[in-house]
Amino acid sequence: MFVSSSVDMEAESVPEEDQLIEQSRQRALRLGMVLLKNYITHSEQMRKYQKQRRIDRSIPPHIPYGFHQLVDRAMKDSYALIRRDFGIFNAEEILPSMSPDICIVNFYTESGRLGLHQDRDESAESLTKGLPVVSFSAGDSVEFLYGDQRDANKAEKVVLESGDVLIFRGKSRHVFHGVASIISNSAPRMLLEETLLRPGRLNLTFR
Ligand SMILES: O=C(O)CCC(=O)C(=O)O
Numbered sequence: 001m002f003v004s005s006s007v008d009m010e011a012e013s014v015p016e017e018d019q020l021i022e023q024s025r026q027r028a029l030r031l032g033m034v035l036l037k038n039y040i041t042h043s044e045q046m047r048k049y050q051k052q053r054r055i056d057r058s059i060p061p062h063i064p065y066g067f068h069q070l071v072d073r074a075m076k077d078s079y080a081l082i083r084r085d086f087g088i089f090n091a092e093e094i095l096p097s098m099s100p101d102i103c104i105v106n107f108y109t110e111s112g113r114l115g116l117h118q119d120r121d122e123s124a125e126s127l128t129k130g131l132p133v134v135s136f137s138a139g140d141s142v143e144f145l146y147g148d149q150r151d152a153n154k155a156e157k158v159v160l161e162s163g164d165v166l167i168f169r170g171k172s173r174h175v176f177h178g179v180a181s182i183i184s185n186s187a188p189r190m191l192l193e194e195t196l197l198r199p200g201r202l203n204l205t206f207r
């Protein structure tokens, strides 16, 4: 299923005017400027994976078969790399594969950023198992940060370019990660000509 990564802030019930005014922390800061404290409930703030998007009731399409094949191929190739670089021969047993049922689509404009965070929205079972997150990049390159703490100064940096696939799983499933900056005009010319992708970076994250 494809889901949009935007925070779903659709209000389920709009408080009545009287109720709103009674809530003492709501304030008009100045004429035309109002601060509604704690207005959006906890559940309304959460990005929940759902079969139907609450905001417009649309049903996300299935992940195209070609993407399933790509994810599968990337996971298989990652085992070969782990064997080569870490001498671990039972990588398939330690690091399970998965068949994704969710694809998050992020588009970064040239000034786009994503703060350091952990991906924890998935089921408790898949988090405990350390099931992979598989991320595809297309368009402009980015400086991607990752590390064990939510601290950009202590994070490692790697450039992700168009066509790169990044996989994190197992002990790295809870790695802090984020996008520090987009490198303008770095997308392959051929990709831009053939797809008319606008300036920026497209990221597909399968889980
Ligand atoms: O854009 C990326 O490379 C990362 C996206 C990401 O971390 C997320 O959607 O949770």
Ligand SMILES: [Fe+2]
Pocket (backbone or CB within 6 Å): 117, 118, 119, 177
């Ligand atoms: Fe993430």
